[in-house]
Amino acid sequence: MAPVVWGLPLGQMQWSAFNSKNMFGNTDWHLRRTKFVVYQLALIFCVVSESLGTAALSDYVDEQKFVKGMNNNAYVYNNDYVGAASYNIFAGVFVAFIFGAAFFFDLFWPERHESKSVRIAWKVCGVLSTLAHLAAALELTIITSTRQGYVTGVSQAEGENLVGQFHKDGGTPLNYKKNGRAVAAVVFAWLGFCSVVPSCILLFLSIDNAEKGPGPKTAHAENREAAHEYANMPVSQRHSHDLEKQTDIAHPELSYQPSTRDPIEAHRAEEEVHSATPAADIPTER
Known part of the structure; x- marks a missing residue:
C-alpha cells in the first residue's frame, strides 16, 4: 500500500493526472x-x-x-x-x-x-x-x-x-x-x-x-453526485427519502436550514435527481 504523508496518499501521484482531460476537462x-x-x-x-x-x-x-x-x-x-x-x-x-x-x-x-x-x-x-x-x-x-x-x-x-x-x-x-x-x-x-x-x-x-462555501467541489458536481446516489438507492430507502422530502415541503419550518446555494442551482439539482431516476426502480401502487 502506498504511504500517506501529512494525510496525503502518495499513491495518487500518477502520470495520468497530467493528461489534458484530467487537468482541463474536469x-x-x-x-x-x-x-x-x-x-x-x-x-x-x-x-x-x-x-x-x-x-x-x-x-x-x-x-x-x-x-x-x-x-x-x-x-x-x-x-x-x-x-x-x-x-x-x-x-x-x-x-x-x-x-x-x-x-x-x-x-x-x-x-x-x-x-x-x-x-x-x-x-x-x-x-x-x-x-x-x-x-x-x-x-x-x-x-x-x-x-x-x-x-x-x-x-x-x-x-x-x-x-x-x-x-x-x-x-x-x-x-x-x-x-x-x-x-x-x-x-x-x-x-x-x-x-x-x-x-x-x-x-x-x-x-x-x-x-x-460548499467545499473544493463545484455545485453542479455535488448535485450530480446527489442525483447518482438517489438513482442507486434501494426502493425502500428511496420511499422514506421521498417522504422526508415531502415533509420538508409541507412543513419547511421543521427542517429549515440556512443555505447559501443559489435558487437556480437548487432547481437544477431537483431536475437532475428526477432525470437520473431509472423508471424500473420507481415503486408502483397496486
Whole structure:
C-alpha cells in the first residue's frame, strides 16, 4: 500500500493526472482549470525572467574577471545589476515554490482537507510571493533603465579598451539598458508579476470556498453526485427519502436550514435527481 504523508496518499501521484482531460476537462473542482492556466503562466514568466537575468549576470561577472585578468589594477563595477538579478532569481524561485506546490497539490489531491493553520500559511505565502516579485520587478527595472557599470583603477580610455576586448555573447555593454538580455528580463519580470497577482487572488478564492462555501467541489458536481446516489438507492430507502422530502415541503419550518446555494442551482439539482431516476426502480401502487 502506498504511504500517506501529512494525510496525503502518495499513491495518487500518477502520470495520468497530467493528461489534458484530467487537468482541463474536469469541471468538478472549484476554479480548477483557471488556476492551472494562471499558475503555469506565473511559473513560466518568472522562470524566463530569472533565466535571462542569470545569463546577463553571468556575463557581467565574467567581464569583471576578464578585465581583472588583463589589468590587475582595473575593476569593473557592475555589482548593482548583479545584486538586482540575484534578487530576481530568489523571487522567481519563491514564486515557483509556492504556486508550483499549489499546482501539484490541486492536481493530485484536489479533495484534501487542510487545517486552519495550513490555510493561513498558504495565504501568507501567496502575499509574500506577490510582494517579493513586485520588489524584484521594480528593482530590476530601475537598475536596468537608469544605471550602468564603470571601470575604476585605470583611465577611462584604457577601461573602455579593456571592456571592448571582452567578446562573450557578442560583448556585454556597461550600459545595462543596451543589454538585450537585461531588457528582456525586465519585460518578463512584469509579465510574471501580472500573473502572480491573479494567482494569489485565485489562491484566496479557492481557500475561502473550501472554508465558507460548499467545499473544493463545484455545485453542479455535488448535485450530480446527489442525483447518482438517489438513482442507486434501494426502493425502500428511496420511499422514506421521498417522504422526508415531502415533509420538508409541507412543513419547511421543521427542517429549515440556512443555505447559501443559489435558487437556480437548487432547481437544477431537483431536475437532475428526477432525470437520473431509472423508471424500473420507481415503486408502483397496486
